[in-house]
Amino acid sequence: MKCKDVIREISDYLNGDLDAGLMGDLQRHLEHCEDCRVIVDTTKKTIDVYCNSEPAPLADDIRERLHAALRKKLFKNPA
């Protein structure tokens, strides 16, 4: 497996979607290729930083407008 093959499979590898044969090839490549190890690691960190990031609380004015719109609808037309 060459570096560009690792990059092509990196997403499936991180998802745990690779079959055993490809997984073995990729892991053997990572054992001796520092660059690919760094790319795999920083790609995983990219996904993690987005996945773990909590959204900011809603701004008060946006929240007030949302709930005003909801109440108008909820009380006019109860579910």
Add this chain to the structure above:
Amino acid sequence: MNRTNSKAAEAPAMQPDPERALVLAAQAGDAASFEKLVSMYEHKIFRLGMNITQNREDAEDVMQNAFLKAYEHLGNFQGDSRFYTWLVRIAVNEGLMRLRKRRPNQVSLDEPIEGDDDLLPREVEDWGPSPEQRFAQTELHEILSKAIGELPEDFRAVFVLRDIEELSTEETAQLLGLSVPAIKSRLLRSRLRLRAKLNRYFRRSETP
């Protein structure tokens, strides 16, 4: 690593579900329960709207319309997915509609994408301490949001659904009207492009 699909893979019946009672009450006509559900998820749905439209006014409209539509169609929610996942589907459709309205000729999710030649990363450098340790939360939000905003719209939608909202590849494909291989290809490119963008901020040699 199995984290990416972890939440999507959890069966609703396998975990305590604090929202279930609220959903049932809202379906029975209790408006206050629906408002509680809104309060639980409003900030997440707003972020989803921002991530897709990259515009605060549009994101606000997307969020309002999504919750109003969810209320209208509450009877259709069968409880076979998480309530939040159901909301995400509604909000994504609202976001995509808003994009098409804004730029009718520019948004196409099914354009062919380039070959593999662009994939090999140019900058390879390990990252320093975790981004959460290096940056204040507001600053980190800005960095993440800016990087996503620089992705092409079709890549952005795939990354947001798969890696932020944690929908499965199949759910994402169905929502965006694309094939599973098309989703996988866009996800790979999105992740690599975001890695390269974040590299500017998070690499070891960078002093924030």
